[in-house]
Amino acid sequence: MTTLKIKDNSTVNKDEFSEVNSVTNKIADKTLVQLEKEGVFVFPELVKEANDITKDQMILQSVNENYRTSNVMGFLGYGKDRLVIESRFSREDEDFFFQYLLERVLNFPNILDLNTDANQENRLFSLLLFLFPYYLKVAMRKGEFKTYVHNKYNDGNVKGIIDIGRHIQKNIPFTGKVAYNQREFSYDNSLMEIIRHTIEYIKKKPYGNNLLRKVKDEVAAIVSITEHYEYYDRQKVVIENKKNPVRHAYYHEYRALQKLCIMILQHDKHQIGSGVRQIHGILFDGAWLWEEYINQLIGDVFYHPMNKGGKGAQRLFSTDENSKVGLIYPDFISRDDRNRIIADAKYKPIGNIGNRDYLQILAYMFRFDAKKGYYLYPEQGEIDKLTLMMNSGSTYEGNVKKRDDILIIKCGLRIPKNADSYESFVKKIQISEKVFLSSITS
Template sequence: MKILKVKDNTTYITSRFSCNKCIVSNILNKSLSQLDAEELFIYPESIKIVEDLTRDQMILQEFNGKYRTGNVMGFIGHGKERLIIQSRFCNDNEDYFLSYLLESVLNIPNIVSLDADTSSDKRLLDFLLFIFPKYLGSAIRKGLYKQYIYKQYNDMKIKGKIDIPRHLIRNIPFIGRIAYSQRLFSYDNTLIELIRHTIEFIKSKSYGSIILSDIKEEVNLIVNATQSYRACDRQKIIEQNKKNIIRHAYFREYSALQRLCILILKSEKHDIGGGIQNSYGILFDGAWLWEEYINILVSDIFYHPMNKSQREAQYLFNNEGRIYPDFISRVDKPRVIADAKYKPIKNIKNKDYLQVLAYMYRFDAKKGYYFYPDINHQESFQLKLNSGSTYENNVMGRNDISIIKLGLEIPQGCNDYYDFVDEIQLNEERFINNLKAIL
């Protein structure tokens, strides 16, 4: 097994990837939206369809003769090659930070503790299983998926097209039955059957009841709809779904769920990544995870418009200039704007300032904040907006408008995951206390 561990948002010499040539050839210089041909599951799916896809949304990019990783973390495999992308804010051994973000945001427990087998493939399957409830819940909110299907019958209640070849085979000599088929608009279709097979597969796991505990109603809905379910049809259902991928934009949630179910069920027979050309894996958008994690900590202080899902948009003008500030304070006098940045303090600059200042101007805010992961014990850092001009030689900092960089310290060098959790929870308390003290 050729395993390579790298950090996100980090530049490496190309020779470091010499043992992962197949993976590199499949992902190099491709945006996340271009990777549907690969068996790469990207969470959240919405980052592949946003309008402003940038270099940060690439897994690996060639730049000045070197390779630079993007803003995603996770696992990629191809044959005997494995690429593990860790957070740049973790230590060199285990990525406890990513595990903690996943546990906090997606309710995925520390998967390493679930089983002694902590290989990347095993962890990959566990990740897929634990995100299944969120994708099922999101899809069901659109309503149960209905599709035209053909069902075959062999009785005297003729309500469709007579199937003469099948009739000759099954009913000669004539015994009072007619073979026919009928086109029905049914819930019991190949996609819902695929979801049912996935649910049954999850139930077979020792921790399956934990995974499905929060979606009992959705599970019952799928079970009641799939009266034709037979465990022995699993491979046939998988193949039918691979040939009939859901592509309609309205059913985007079902399309994502379909891809997830296929990937989970292929892993049952160790067929995951079995294609000659395909890489497989699961990746998480670091910026999205960090923003959602911060929202959990500050939700009682700030509103949180959601850019990726395009909900709760704000406008610069009358229904023009749609914007999504990360955080808008619930208190409006004084109003405060904050931005979650998954980057070190020294990398928060230039366009970052312009964006937050524009939001501050729109909401008449006098203070803005950047919330970032801190690994250097950095104190909060305040920037005062300048007034005046260099032409008149009267530039000076204003006391009424400022931006503050406030870091949440990420523990380093912990003995195990549980030590990490204890330390970061203390840091979270300090972070909230510091925030409230300077608001």
């Protein structure tokens, strides 16, 4: 079994992929949508929530003699070859930072050994299991999924279409019962059943009950709905869900949950390294994880509009007819309307923040009458802050000078580099978080 580890947002010579050619050939120059269709699980759901991840984004894009990676981190496998994409802000030998983001944002249990090849197959499967509570909670916010089902009855209260063949088989000589089929609008359907099967599957894992405790109300609702649950129907339920994916746009959260349940219940067929000749894996949008992590740190003092989720939308303009024009989603808007601050989370080094980044945040600051803007980014070096002051004047008149009333500040959260264990990394980054917060609020 061969494993290659690379970093996100980096350029790697194609020769380095020679030992994992089989997986490389399956993913190179393919978009995330194509990989999703082939069996790769992408988090968060494409287009719906992620700001920086798009359906046309590629995992490995050919650029002359190199492959260029993007904001995506995760694990991919094909046959006996594995490709691990780690965070560029982590050490060469340990991806503690990626693990910490997963733990903080998605509340993953701390049982991921991101450097042990022997646990690689289990690592992928654990990630799928740990995503289940998140997807279940998000889907259940829409309420229980209800759809039409076909039920078979054999009693005296005929309410549907008589099934003559079944009636002859069961009720001759006539006993007062009639066999009939009825189409009913029901919560107990194949989708709810596969969710129930996944719940029961997770319960049997050593950490299953602790994992499901986070969504105990949602689990209780699913259990109460699925009265027809039978363990021996699992394969039939999986097949039915594969044939009938959720298509209604309103229930797109259930579509993602349905796909996750199928992958979990078919783990024995699809685990990385098992020799299956199909690409499989799980990918995370690093920029989304970073933005949600920052929201956990500063959410008490900043609003957090959600871009493609459509929450907290703002408008740049109004017209004489009172219509709103120019939809925008600043990452963060301070709750203090007297001293408004705009903040932008950037999953990139300080030197890569510029050009269009500046124009965007300045437009947001102008819209909200903010005198101060922040770029919040992961810092690998020793820089704590870099303050940029807006210029006034023009080079044509020779009167360019800096202003001290409009500032853009690049504020980095220092990522520990010398932690010898994950526990040590957590302690060090918690210190970094306190310094980071004091920089913003001071």
